[in-house]
Amino acid sequence: MSFFKKLKEKFSSTSENKQSSEKYQSGLEKTRQSFSSKLNDLMARYRKVDEDFFEELEEVLISADVGVNTVMELVEELEMEVKRQNIKESDQLKEVISEKLVAIYMDENESIPTLNIQEDELSVILFVGVNGVGKTTTIGKLAYKLKQEGKKVMLVAGDTFRAGAIEQLDVWGERVGVEVIKQSSGSDPAAVVYDGIQAAKSRGADVLICDTAGRLQNKVNLMNELSKVNRVIEREIPGAPHEVLLVLDATTGQNALSQAKVFSEATNVSGIVLTKLDGTAKGGIVLAIRKELNIPVKLVGLGEQMTDLQVFDPNAFVYGLFSDLIDAEAD
Amino acid sequence: MAFEGLADRLQSTIKKMTGKGKVSEQDVKVMAREVRLALLEADVNFKVVKEFVNKIRERAVGSEVMESLTPGQQVIKIVKEELTALMGGEQSKIAVADRPPTVIMMIGLQGAGKTTTTGKLANLLRKKHNRKPLLVAADIYRPAAIDQLKTVGKQLNIPVFEKGTEANPVDIANEAIEYAKAEHLDYVIIDTAGRLHVDTDLMDELNQIKTSVTPDEIFLVVDAMTGQDAVNVAENFDQQLNVTGVVLTKLDGDTRGGAALSIKAVTNKPIKFIGMGEKLDQLEDFHPERMASRILGMGDVLTLIEKAEATIDEKKAKELEEKMRSASFDFDDFLEQMEQVKSMGPLDELLGMLPGANKMKGLKNVQLDDKQLVHVEAIIKSMTKQERQDPNLMNSSRKRRIAKGSGRPIAEVNRLIKQFNEMRKMMKQMSGMQGGKKGKRRKGFNFPMM
């Protein structure tokens, strides 16, 4: 069976898959169209596989912000494949390209990554990331989602620095209907988080979500402050934080890789939330992050509303990116 | 920093080039590829990169590079010239309306830094231009956006106009201007909600505000970490609203900031200011040259090259090389070379400008003391003419005399002579290895004693 057929079959096997596929299709409409149509267009224009073809292929991938190193390695591999299989026409390469791209993201039997949330005890989720990527908003959305699933959720306003940060989380708490633990602006974030943990314990919460101030990863002091918050959580609850979610803005380019590296050094980043995918940016840098650091994307932000949060399904993501190609091939 | 800069890249490329005596067209192609990679890694849009590299390649095939002793540096120089040209001049000015108040509208994607920059601009206008600004809370969508602006206003002690989240942003903007007139405030800065450039409803709202208040400036606020999509964002906002300038935020991070180049290339609108931190006084003027170096990831290497060009001319460098190869390099040459390096500026400053210099092993322990240079100079100057030209003449009585004359301890004189002899030996070996290659692979400058 062809690779495309396999993917398609895997994909339509459950209705749940179908559903999430549809959401991706609409959410990634702009992304998908421009990407796969570019790839199709490339195939149409270059019948022959030559140096120019590969340079343009590089550009198609780079235009999606797939890391430059990742792209160069990928194209090198493809060039070798072309030699090995003696491929002359671009048509024959279509499938190989998609296969290679998909392989970066998916293991053969990879399941959808889930959040590590404990059944009978308090789970702590720490949000980290640079300025303005969507941490606080995602916390609001996630609180809503978990509440819908029947969890008792509490939030803690660990961003005591940015103007209006506490008020912003407060509004989200009200919207969702969950309690927000806070202190005044300017207080020590580690102390606020400590308070939050005690409150969550005594009120029997299932999940405590901690907001933190945005910080650029080259600010050593601020990164130390974050490690301190992380240590307080570790100390108060064995096994916590159960998730450290790094929020990345899909619009971000190569710097996202450095963000992932440095935040992983300061905390134990367990997953990525890729926000603002409702825009025209592709967030392709997560491919490089997956390849180099093996951090999975767990959630995806597709808008500013409470319901605009999706579990990241690599199958759906890849299917979404290549559905034009896949449908054409498999039919 | 995640990537090596263009200077490092070119350096290693040049090292790999087999010495053919001349730079070939193939070599230029390889170098052009390095330029391309460096720009892509800096997030410059691939289309912009393509055009740019073509230009570089055309110029590089010319004699400038191919005939040069230092092709790598020539390429960097060309890249820098073209890049700076593309980036435009410095234009960190803000319009002044004939009749106050002057109206500025802040627009951009979500989380770019509009609200923060609104506060920073007001602060700058008051501090530097002695103006009385008013901040306007026209973001009725983002939770606590008004609180945020009010807090900023309070921190700065600058008034904020708001009508809550139920009012229409167009009305808010209009009423704010009336308010400013009544209160004799001369600048009105409107903070609008973040929005996607493809969100037609919200883009329409911006256009309504624009039509209604006819702003004197429309600043597009862009996150410096933006990747390839920067061109789409900038192009769309500009086409729909005709922005007058760009503010690039979060440049205090370690991003290369190639978005700056992309935005300039597609909109041709000036980058007016850069955000250098979260605090409200961290707004700076935009310097195209500095941005160019940053995108290329080369510290201030360009300044260094310029200094070197100004002080070391190629003819002299050639002569020096000839001497090295024939091992006739003497203390006079040594002194001259040292003088040249010295005239470029303080040594540690020079080294600081070299990317990666702080990582270089061995250099760490070298005392980059300009005083030391003065001592070396004193020692050499205490030698007779013959001694300088023929170091083999040195014996212990001559050394004692030199020590006395220069006021330096004899041990120091001994060390210098030893170092010099070793250097000469090394040169001989090196030129022996290079054979007829005429030192094409020679790097820019040789610091004495290092």
Ligand SMILES: Nc1nc2c(ncn2[C@@H]2O[C@H](COP(=O)(O)OP(=O)(O)OP(=O)(O)O)[C@@H](O)[C@H]2O)c(=O)[nH]1
């Ligand atoms: N279109 C879109 N906008 C988003 C998404 N997620 C967040 N935003 C918007 O991005 C802006 C910044 O979001 P925040 O949640 O305040 O970001 P943050 O990371 O908490 O910011 P700081 O705390 O200042 O570092 C807000 O205007 C959000 O509404 C998304 O998935 N799509």
Ligand SMILES: Nc1nc2c(ncn2[C@@H]2O[C@H](COP(=O)(O)OP(=O)(O)OP(=O)(O)O)[C@@H](O)[C@H]2O)c(=O)[nH]1
């Ligand atoms: N390090 C750094 N952070 C900045 C800079 N400018 C803004 N920020 C931060 O970026 C985040 C977002 O800034 P805002 O001013 O809220 O951005 P905005 O464009 O108004 O966001 P929305 O209104 O949600 O679209 C905040 O955490 C700011 O403190 C800057 O120059 N450097």
Ligand SMILES: [Mg+2]
């Ligand atoms: Mg926040």
Ligand SMILES: [Mg+2]
């Ligand atoms: Mg704002």
